[in-house]
Amino acid sequence: MVSLIESTTGMWLVGLFLQSMLHGMGLLQGFLYFVWYSNDNWTVKGTVVATLLVESIQMGAAFANAYQWVITGFGNFPNLNIIHWQDMLQLTALYLSTFIVQAHFARTIYNLHKQDIYLPIFILLLALLGFGAGLGQVILAIRLGEYSKLGEASVTTNLQAASALTADIAITTGIFWRLNESRTGVQATNKILNFLIITAINRGLFTMLFAALNVILFVSKPGTFYFMIALLLSDKFYMNSMLAMLNTREFAVRAHGTRVVGSDSMPMFATSSVTRYGVSGVNVSTVKETSGDKMSLDGKMTSF
Known part of the structure; x- marks a missing residue:
């Protein structure tokens, strides 16, 4: 009995602890x-607000579920097998948050190259499929009513995880591809692009790893909640990866510029050229001091 609780409720509580730190x-x-990028457009700001709000709802439901287990249901072992509404609320919020972030990255890839809409649409469809599969899992779980029967929802569970994994691969590949295409003859610009490419790859590694672990643990460890650790942490990695990409834009410019010319929220930086980098929604342009030639990246990197 103890080993069963450790591999189910215990794993959920471990996931809750790690979730809290990432949250x-x-x-x-x-x-x-919001301190650094107050001039970003409201599309990006709205995405950040929505993600933080949904993630906070998810955490509130997670703690309410834990309270139901260890406080109001203290000593009631059969209660640990019952699926409560708090459980399903936190999973719904988790899948919604994942969808919001994946849709954001689809929009980012579109902004990097607006002439090609196929990849962003493909990612958006995968995000919708994953969200739909997640909702299907929630509905099936409510009907089943007990955690011991979750194996019957394996199709929707694996479909959600597989969709998330495929979307992550497409997002990471798409960002790498589009940023790599944005290289110019200006060394400072290329250094910034290299930094953003590395950041994008690191972002994708965590989310892909946990999406894959979700499937592997669900299949290899039936009757346990080991897979829940990967599942419950996945949305936190999505949230943090999106915010990290947004927050490293100015750092990327400062780290690869020799001096700061301006200090406002849309700073001017100089290396061998005078470079002005706008925030999200503002075109990035580079002006060489020697020739006065102006090159526009046509909005590339603007969602970062």
Whole structure:
């Protein structure tokens, strides 16, 4: 009995502990985003607000579920097998948050190259499929009513995880591809693009890893909640990866510029050329001091 509780409720509580830390990191990143990028357009700001709000609802439901288990249901072992509404609320919020972030990255890839809409649409469809599969899992779980029967919802569970994994691969590949195409003859610009490419790859590794672990643990460890650790942390990695990409834009410019010419929210930086980098929604342009030639990246990197 003890080993069963450890592999089910125990794993859920471990996931809750790790979630709490990642959620705190996300809230800090959200605060820094609004301090550093107050001039971003409202599409990006709205995405950040929606993500933080949904993630906070998810955490509230997670703690309410834990309270139901260890406080109001203390000593009631059969209660640990019952699926409560708090459980399903947190999973619904988790899948919604994942969809919001994946849709954001689809829009980012579209902004990097607006002439090609196929990849962003493909990612958006995968995000919708994953969200729909997640909702299907929630509905089936409510009907089943007990955690011991979750194996009967394996189709929707695996479909959601597979959709998330495929979307992550497409997002990481798309960002790498589009940023790599944005290279110019200006060394400072290429250094910034290299930094953003590395950041995008690192972002994708975590989310892809946990999406894959979700499937592997669900299949290999039936009757346990080991897969829940990967599932419950996945949305936190999505939130933090999105905010990290947004918050590293100015750092990328400062880290690869020799001096700061301006200090406002849309700073001017100089290396061998005078470079002005706008925030999200503003075109990026580079002006060489030697020739006065102006090159526009046509909105590339603007969602970062």
